[in-house]
Amino acid sequence: MIYIRRRKELDFGYEIFIAAVSILSVLNMVLSYIPGVDLDAINVVFIINAVLTLLFIYDFCFRLATAPSRPSYFFRNYGWADLLAVIPMFRIFRLFRIYKAYRVVHKYGIGYIVTYLSRNRAQSALYILVLMVILIIESGAFLVLQAEHASPSANIITAGDAIWWAYVSITTVGYGDRFPVTAAGRMVGILVLTTGVAVFATFAGLISSKLLAPPEKEDESQVKPLEQPPVEGDQAARYLMELKQLISEREKIETEITSRVEKLEQLLEKGQYQADEGD
Template sequence: MKEADHSSDEYKGTGYEVFILLLSALSVFNIIFYLLPDLVPAATEIVGIIDLFISLVFMADFLFRFFTYDSKYHYFFKNWGWADLLSAVPFPIAKIFRLFRIIRIVYVMRKNGVDKIRKEMSKNRAEVALFFILIFIIIIIELSSVLVVQFESVSPKANILTGGDAIWWACVTVTTVGYGDFYPVTVKGRIVGIVLMISGVSVFGTLAGFLSTKLVSRKEDTLPDPEITAKIGEIHSLLKECRGFQDDLSSRLAELENNVPGKEKK
């Protein structure tokens, strides 16, 4: 018996798959990050917080794949679904299974082919851009938080002292809200803040463009197809001509009947 084709179940779209791939690569890098020397404790705390968020995303990804797969048995046991589940567990020994995510996604993308991926990226540019923006936001928040807390740790006047403070500052800065409760006091820390602010303006400008594109495209989808409208008008014209032809035939028939000899005229 021929085995069912599950390729459509495996592949969830180029933008989504690339997002999970890059997020998996970031999580693997974070494992190595703990081994880097000369890091302040707050920097490792930041990585731990980001890693917890990544674990939640991986759990949501596992549930999404599991419930949208036709054969849940095939996904869990034959398509490394068990590895997806274990990689979502926020325990150090389970994080090694995130390598399986990278391998599986690369395999599935190669299976779909470069041409198909390129066409899908061109067709769904807005969705692909959105996923790239999301992974960029995660990376820039983590990187800027680590750098600012590392740079600020040498100053006695620093007010960004913990990992939570650094992530809060990064989120407030990248959204250009700027509460002012936390701020860098060193030159290097302020440079990080400048880069983060510029990145935030670019990112949310792109997001605004994405939303406007989706709204415009949705509005265009509700408009009638010009080709269909033209065909409807053509059919109405033909019906009008038919009615006129029918009326003409009826009048001629009535005239002929009236001229029939011996037939009483009405």
């Protein structure tokens, strides 16, 4: 059976991470228009969306730089939608990223994706942890402002205060300059501390293990057989090129075997080859 190696620049973990970030961005857009929400809490959403926009800018540049065919990516694979999605007023185009993630799931199936993620646990865990840190900071800052805004003694007043408090809490630094004073705010603090400390500690441990671990040898078990779901466009062209290379290598091996067989026949004809009688 002929085997081929999958492209590793954009793995499934990364695609799912970008899809989840896109969903969060669209939800933030909806959240910002809900009436009755504290304005400082809405500013938290705007600040987080600014961070997400930086992620989308990086994602578009990365996809464009690594695409085998840039025109094909831009026009056929909704690269133009990725570019428009970078602009805050066109965030609705981030739905195309969700659609592309759906295409990946539909093409390869849940079973294959689960298997892939299990074989690439370190990379998948990194994406999940980054997403969880963003979610905890945003939700913690948003909820604590909602809980604290009516208290006259509150010291978490602005979006900057709330994000600072949430980040300091999950990193276990705990400066103590900002803290909730209401019962509801302290409940939010308990949730942030319980989930955030665990996630951030796991994140720090993962980074440390990656930095200290020896270089990984390529796992032959990750080589996938040719029997994969149908592919389209540039992906099919890449697979065809890889198959041609494998065929070329096979032809070289067959040529070398033929040459050695001919030399062996010549030696036998000249009587210069003596078989080992004991064999």
